[in-house]
Amino acid sequence: MKIGEYITLLKLARNRLRSEDDYRNFQSYQANLIIKYYLKKYAITLSGKVVLDLGSGLGGYSREMIGMGAKVISLDLIQMPLKWGRGHLPLVANALCIPICDESIDFVFCASLIEHINDPLKLVMEIKRVLKSRGYCYLSFPPFYFIRGGHQFSPFHYLGERWALRLSRLFRKAPPDWVIKVYAPSFSPSSFADTYRDWGLFKLTIAKATRIISRSNLEIVDISPRYLSINTARWPLLGEFLTWHVQFLLRKI
Numbered sequence: 001m002k003i004g005e006y007i008t009l010l011k012l013a014r015n016r017l018r019s020e021d022d023y024r025n026f027q028s029y030q031a032n033l034i035i036k037y038y039l040k041k042y043a044i045t046l047s048g049k050v051v052l053d054l055g056s057g058l059g060g061y062s063r064e065m066i067g068m069g070a071k072v073i074s075l076d077l078i079q080m081p082l083k084w085g086r087g088h089l090p091l092v093a094n095a096l097c098i099p100i101c102d103e104s105i106d107f108v109f110c111a112s113l114i115e116h117i118n119d120p121l122k123l124v125m126e127i128k129r130v131l132k133s134r135g136y137c138y139l140s141f142p143p144f145y146f147i148r149g150g151h152q153f154s155p156f157h158y159l160g161e162r163w164a165l166r167l168s169r170l171f172r173k174a175p176p177d178w179v180i181k182v183y184a185p186s187f188s189p190s191s192f193a194d195t196y197r198d199w200g201l202f203k204l205t206i207a208k209a210t211r212i213i214s215r216s217n218l219e220i221v222d223i224s225p226r227y228l229s230i231n232t233a234r235w236p237l238l239g240e241f242l243t244w245h246v247q248f249l250l251r252k253i
Contacts, residue, residue: 001037001227009033009227020058020080020178027060030111033227034138034247035068042221042249044136046070049106052130054095055113058182062088065109073100077199078182098126105130108137115141115204118193124216131252137218140226140247144203145240151201152185153192161192206233206246213250222249 009029016026035046047069053062056074063084066072071087075098079090093099095113108127117123127137142149150157152172156164175185185196193200206223213220224231225243232242 001033005033006227017176017179019176020182024058024060024063027058028064030226031061031064031109035064038226038247038249039138042136044107046107050104051107051109052098052100052105054098054108054110054127055116056090057112059084059090061109061111070107073105080182096122096126098130100130102129103132103135106132106135108135108139110137110139112141114139114209115144115202116196116199118200118202120202120204120209121212121215124212124218127250128216128218128252133252135252136221137250137252138247139209139213139250140245141204141209142245143206143240143243145205146242146244148244152195153201165189165191205240206243207236207240209246209248213248217253218250219253220248221251223247 012026012029016023046065049070051065051070051072053065053072053074056062056076059074059080059082062072062074066084066087072084073089073091075091075093075095077092077094079092091099095117096119108131110127114120114123131137144150144157148154150164153164153168156167159167169188179185183196186194189195191200193202195201210220210223223233224247225233226245226247232239233246235242
């Protein structure tokens with residue numbers, strides 16, 4: 001990546017919570033960088049491919065992939081009233097029970113979802129089921145023990161769930177109005193797991209994700225930190241604290 005691209009990424013990250021559009025633009029730019037640098041490195045193209053954006057959120061990732069010529073199915077528990085053109089199918093559904101036929105998807109894009117799933121193996125098995133033979137999956141998430149891995153409970157998540165819940169109520173600001181409107185977060189959760197209406201936060205590490213994926217028999221092509229050249233994701237234990245966002249490239253054998 002070029003210096004200017006890092007600067008743009010940081011600016012978008014800093015402003016992402018100002019509005020839905022700001023967050024969507026942040027997603028789109030991230031997708032652009034992933035496609036431009038990471039997927040290209042492995043000769044993966046999306047043009048003309050059927051792509052499943054699993055946990056599509058506000059749709060920024062989907063928008064960028066459609067712009068790259070993909071036919072995108074955006075799946076989430078909620079869907080924004082947005083239309084990205086003829087190559088887009090919004091789908092309200094649970095990622096643990098994907099209403100799509102076996103072996104019908106060329107590429108699965110699953111960013112920042114798996115850490116919110118209480119049964120991550122089931123999610124990975126669903127991804128495997130819908131992927132075509134030799135199809136790829138891009139799966140990423142912030143490891144729990146990175147300083148921001150506790151999401152809205154950071155950095156108090158290092159103190160354990162009980163204290164994280166207490167201290168975050170005392171010191172964290174309320175989320176923006178648009179976040180409350182879209183995601184209906186709980187202001188007094190009793191655990192990480194009931195942080196939101198239909199999903200929560202679970203302690204997912206790089207090591208645990210690797211074991212889960214290995215059990216699915218999907219091939220792990222790569223494990224690395226997003227946008228960075230030093231591969232801290234491969235460092236035992238220490239990498240859990242130093243990797244801001246880990247990415248897995250998986251292939252169905």
